[in-house]
Amino acid sequence: MDRLAFLLATGLARGLVIALFALSLVIIWRAARIVNFAQAAMAIVAVYVAFAVTQATGSFWLGLAAALVTGALVGAVVERWLIRLVPSGTPLPGMIVAIGLVMILQSAISIIFGPKHRPMAAPFSEQPFTVGGVAVLSPYDLFILLVALGVVAALGLLFNGTTLGLQMRASAMAPEVSRLLGVRVPRMITLGWMLSSGVAALAVLLLVPTELGLNAHSADILFVHAFTVAVLGGLDSPSGALVGGIVVGILISLVTGFLGAGLAPIAVLVLLTVVLLVRPGGIFAAKEARTA
């Protein structure tokens, strides 16, 4: 019973990081109708910058700010000078270019920094609190929880409560009509990329202290899990990403705890297969609204 409670709590914290990364995939899908396969590699670049800033200043918070800013900049650069040049009639060229970008970024990082894992310290203790003799969330897990909920709330406010969000939604759904209404659609798409890769960088930054350390491939598994979550929740649904992330996080935690770590990736893929068979649009996907 104690073990179950502990596994559930760990799964929740791990799931929130996955949810945050999945949310970044949802943002870019909503802003530009593209699945960005380079999301993890781009985020790793930003986290290396954050790592350097934290090393130089000793402050985790400056590193966090650096990750957000660099993440957003990388997103803008990739959109403006790479993806915009790719023909956008079909999704395939964009995907291939993104996969190529992953290879270039990961090789470049490995060449510059080597293959070794660089440990990153969490800003809060990772020792779990015990409640009634049962180990539950650590302070760092609580921090992740607050950050994830804060990001979800802020994004909800941006998309549904501001005119910028209105323009971003319109640009994604009806680019030509939006241009005819004076919306600067290319700018909105760049902003969507910046927002998305900023959130992705944040998710990876939160993940790294709980893992082995920072390496060119630190976020690969996170991307696979988050992609599962995005499909699970529907690429269009922020709340789907949040709930899906927690479900996958807890699934991984339970399978690892009770059946062994080797089975966890298989469990995630089984879940993905089942969802694709039963509800290919995702569990939380809205009914297809667009007919024209």
Place this chain on the structure above:
Amino acid sequence: MTTPTETPASTTTRTMLAVDGLTVGYAGAPVIDGMRLEVPHGAVVALLGANGAGKTTLLRTISGLVPPRAGRIELDGQDLSALSVEDRVRQGLAQVPEGRSVVSELTVEENLHLGALWKIPGRAARRDAVAEVYETFEPLARRRRSMGHQLSGGERQMLALARALVARPRVLLLDEPSLGLAPRVVAQLFSILRDTAGRTGLTVLLAEQNVTSALSIADRGVVLGLGEIVADAPAAEIAADPALRHAYLGF
């Protein structure tokens, strides 16, 4: 914007929209070939012609969605060639594209605010402008919280028109607003259009297959045939010319 001293006592004949030597082609033979057209300030001009005559292409070229091969497009004397679609909108050019261009996933209210955003950034002022539009387009006021895809065909076209008007454009390009709508709804839309043009001095270029309805509200009719203007005359004259109707308008 305009300097009255430049055009003394000639406000009624001031050219609002001008196209000169315009040639447009996607590939191969041009869809529009060396076209010249002038629309005076405040006029409602019906752009008529069969399918494939080049009506939609002409409108899309004026609004900037299709780049021309050659020629000039001027809005109130200003050359538009170098301006993007978004910047032409900011000069007062509005287009309602073919096919009820409502953003289905946004509400009626959001669609209207979107139309007004570039012109009226302040929230309160924008709300006033939208409220004013609701007065003209009453059926929309009752559906302000509905999503675009929940509207009927007539309501969608009404919303598309209202959304174009909320930013008070100087020139409005309309592409087949009557498509698939009941005659009564078409009459209602066209009478709103006529009223607005009469009241505000809005210049309208109206591409239509529904020749009778279009000519009934237009001052002038321009008939296109295979990318060229084959007739340009007062609306009543075109409506009364059986040879022209037979040859180019199919009835």
